[in-house]
Amino acid sequence: MSRVDSWLVTAGLSKYRTAFAGMHEQFFLELMMQDFGKYGVVDQGDKHRLYKAIKQARAVVGLCEDAQDSSSFSYSNYDLQGGSGSDLLDLDAHDGDLIEGPIQPFQVSPVGEAARAAAGQQQGGQQLSDSKIRVVVRKRPINKKEVERGDEDVVEMDMRNSCVLVNETKLKVDLTKYAERHQFHFDEALDEYVTNDQVYRVTVEPLVHTLFHNGKATCFAYGQTGSGKTHTMSPLPIRAAADILQYLVRPELRDVSLFVSCFEIYGNKCFDLLNMRKKLNILEDGKKKVCVVGLKEHTVNDVEVVKQLIEEANHRRSVGSTAANADSSRSHSIMQFALKRFIAGGAHCRLVGKLSFIDLAGSERGADTFDNNRQTRLEGAEINKSLLALKECIRALDSDARHVPFRGSKLTAVLRDSFVGETARTVMIANISPTATCVEHTLNTLRYADRVKELRKDKAERAPGGVTPGDEMYHAAAQRAAVNLPPPNPYGGGSSSDLSSHDVLALQRPPALQPPMQQQAQYQQFQQQQRSAAAAPLPPRSRQPGMPGGVAGGAEAGIMHEWSSPEELYDEEAEEEELEHEHGELMESILEDEEEIIALHRQQIEDAMEIVRREMAMLQEVDQPGSSIDQYVDSLEAVLAQKLDGIRKLQGRLDRFKNKLRQEDLMSRTVQKKQSTIQRI
Numbered sequence: 001m002s003r004v005d006s007w008l009v010t011a012g013l014s015k016y017r018t019a020f021a022g023m024h025e026q027f028f029l030e031l032m033m034q035d036f037g038k039y040g041v042v043d044q045g046d047k048h049r050l051y052k053a054i055k056q057a058r059a060v061v062g063l064c065e066d067a068q069d070s071s072s073f074s075y076s077n078y079d080l081q082g083g084s085g086s087d088l089l090d091l092d093a094h095d096g097d098l099i100e101g102p103i104q105p106f107q108v109s110p111v112g113e114a115a116r117a118a119a120g121q122q123q124g125g126q127q128l129s130d131s132k133i134r135v136v137v138r139k140r141p142i143n144k145k146e147v148e149r150g151d152e153d154v155v156e157m158d159m160r161n162s163c164v165l166v167n168e169t170k171l172k173v174d175l176t177k178y179a180e181r182h183q184f185h186f187d188e189a190l191d192e193y194v195t196n197d198q199v200y201r202v203t204v205e206p207l208v209h210t211l212f213h214n215g216k217a218t219c220f221a222y223g224q225t226g227s228g229k230t231h232t233m234s235p236l237p238i239r240a241a242a243d244i245l246q247y248l249v250r251p252e253l254r255d256v257s258l259f260v261s262c263f264e265i266y267g268n269k270c271f272d273l274l275n276m277r278k279k280l281n282i283l284e285d286g287k288k289k290v291c292v293v294g295l296k297e298h299t300v301n302d303v304e305v306v307k308q309l310i311e312e313a314n315h316r317r318s319v320g321s322t323a324a325n326a327d328s329s330r331s332h333s334i335m336q337f338a339l340k341r342f343i344a345g346g347a348h349c350r351l352v353g354k355l356s357f358i359d360l361a362g363s364e365r366g367a368d369t370f371d372n373n374r375q376t377r378l379e380g381a382e383i384n385k386s387l388l389a390l391k392e393c394i395r396a397l398d399s400d401a402r403h404v405p406f407r408g409s410k411l412t413a414v415l416r417d418s419f420v421g422e423t424a425r426t427v428m429i430a431n432i433s434p435t436a437t438c439v440e441h442t443l444n445t446l447r448y449a450d451r452v453k454e455l456r457k458d459k460a461e462r463a464p465g466g467v468t469p470g471d472e473m474y475h476a477a478a479q480r481a482a483v484n485l486p487p488p489n490p491y492g493g494g495s496s497s498d499l500s501s502h503d504v505l506a507l508q509r510p511p512a513l514q515p516p517m518q519q520q521a522q523y524q525q526f527q528q529q530q531r532s533a534a535a536a537p538l539p540p541r542s543r544q545p546g547m548p549g550g551v552a553g554g555a556e557a558g559i560m561h562e563w564s565s566p567e568e569l570y571d572e573e574a575e576e577e578e579l580e581h582e583h584g585e586l587m588e589s590i591l592e593d594e595e596e597i598i599a600l601h602r603q604q605i606e607d608a609m610e611i612v613r614r615e616m617a618m619l620q621e622v623d624q625p626g627s628s629i630d631q632y633v634d635s636l637e638a639v640l641a642q643k644l645d646g647i648r649k650l651q652g653r654l655d656r657f658k659n660k661l662r663q664e665d666l667m668s669r670t671v672q673k674k675q676s677t678i679q680r681i
């Protein structure tokens with residue numbers, strides 16, 4: 001007797017054995033409710049029995065999609081959601097540690113240790129860090145195309161001191177060039193010669209252990225498009241799966257299995273990358289927990305399977321991008337490993353640990369909020385929102401904050417349980433490109449990473465402004481004090497600025513300026529730098545000295561003209577800033593309205609279906625001999641009123657939404673115009 005046969009018999013469905021004869025087990029397990037009719041299962045009771053049989057069989061063979069009791073799962077739920085109505089992220093059900101020993105803490109710079117050893121320096125021993133987050137920067141090698149077009153490598157990685165140095169070329173006010181050197185410190189600075197294997201060892205390897213301690217671990221890659229996020233992220237799950245599967249051969253873990261799922265967040269929509277890009281719903285359950293509903297999980301016993309799943313997910317991501325006329329860098333891809341323990345004799349399983357790998361959208365995409373295309377603007381706003389929310393959630397995690405702002409975006413909402421609890425751990429890999437052309441984005445990535453780890457700096461080491469000696473922000477604060485510049489913009493959440501000693505020199509010797517003008521120019525430059533820092537992860541607009549069209553971009557850019565009427569520029573900039581702020585708020589409300597309007601429309605359709613059912617019943621009733629025509633008229637009137645009310649409500653909502661879209665269009669064109677005016681001055 002085949003397994004399919006035995007499942008049918010156990011479910012009391014023997015009469016269908018002939019219909020399912022010869023069916024492959026996997027095929028049987030993937031049958032959907034709508035397929036049942038094809039095999040002659042039309043009776044409601046039999047359908048229900050078959051559904052439960054499949055559900056239980058899936059749990060037994062390891063395709064279990066949830067930790068809930070399948071018998072309590074309602075039929076209508078299944079129909080509506082087209083699959084499992086599972087709450088994937090069930091860490092409430094704690095199970096106790098799966099393996100002995102404490103959670104392995106992050107090691108402090110093992111690569112740095114190796115580099116120090118290679119250089120013959122004294123090693124400090126493997127110190128252990130109790131931090132919940134770790135920030136690693138990886139530089140990709142310069143490529144042939146970049147070399148051919150004469151682009152320079154401007155990034156130095158000092159692995160021994162976990163330090164990144166960026167040499168930015170700038171123009172002084174007298175148009176001579178100077179190099180501004182930015183310095184950042186992280187947990188790990190990996191140069192272009194570091195292999196993917198080494199990356200694994202300093203990032204994900206310590207997280208694997210966490211998984212067996214009811215842990216929730218997250219590794220994400222942040223950086224501009226083409227900086228190496230996918231190159232870095234793709235091999236990590238394969239290595240992690242190999243390590244996890246090695247643990248799982250232990251006899252005490254024989255009832256634990258590894259499940260893999262992968263989905264993409266594109267705009268505010270979610271797609272299953274391992275199930276034909278099926279659209280997924282993100283819903284809150286009764287416990288206010290956010291769930292990705294219908295996500296398909298794959299059981300994994302072999303590393304080769306993980307490789308195939310990664311290929312499949314990458315393929316689906318690119319296919320989806322083409323269809324949407326965009327590219328992969330506009331979406332976040334999330335691969336999740338869930339460790340589940342089977343209980344009740346294998347009938348159900350419970351989530352005990354989770355590891356998420358996140359390949360984020362290109363960080364520069366968040367700056368598309370003034371693109372010519374509205375869809376691009378909305379996507380840009382969503383990306384920007386999610387990157388900001390992610391940074392805040394990680395900061396909250398490391399400061400053990402009571403409030404984690406995970407509701408800030410779809411991305412953080414679905415990762416909620418990765419940001420709370422004692423066993424949550426996060427590794428951020430900041431990917432950077434080496435070239436001079438990319439320096440602006442590189443600095444933005446490093447500043448974002450710097451903010452993520454900012455809270456972890458030893459408080460004793462902090463300067464009064466909250467910065468650490470030796471870091472770029474510290475120098476900036478010191479220099480700000482030296483030139484008596486205004487305090488940092490509180491909107492930026494920190495004292496970040498990147499005035500360097502070179503800036504100070506330039507600011508102290510403005511050739512053609514009188515003292516009041518000088519101050520004005522300093523303030524403008526400061527303001528501009530503050531704005532770009534505050535807007536991180538947005539890259540600053542291309543109005544920096546030395547950039548094409550920049551305010552100090554050369555004689556053609558009219559540097560003297562601009563500085564000869566600073567008040568005018570001042571007003572223009574203040575007005576533009578105000579408009580940008582308003583535009584940001586409007587975008588936010590459009591994104592919220594979009595979701596509301598779609599939900600309202602959905603509700604409207606459900607109501608309409610209910611009304612149609614009532615109307616059919618009314619017609620049946622009125623066709624009966626002796627029916628009351630008065631009652632029919634009253635009911636019809638009530639139904640029509642309800643229909644009209646629903647339509648009016650939806651129409652009103654739609655009109656308000658359309659108004660906002662028009663307003664946004666206008667505003668974005670005004671900002672674009674203002675930006676180009678300021679650039680021309």
Ligand SMILES: Nc1ncnc2c1ncn2[C@@H]1O[C@H](COP(=O)(O)OP(=O)(O)OP(=O)(O)O)[C@@H](O)[C@H]1O
Pocket residue numbers: 139140141192223224225226227228229230231232328329361362431
């Ligand atoms: N460390 C590295 N060593 C060698 N090649 C690399 C490295 N990092 C990236 N590359 C190469 O650089 C190119 C861009 O990398 P990748 O596609 O990973 O960028 P990305 O940040 O994921 O871009 P996107 O956001 O557009 O998806 C690829 O051809 C990749 O193979």
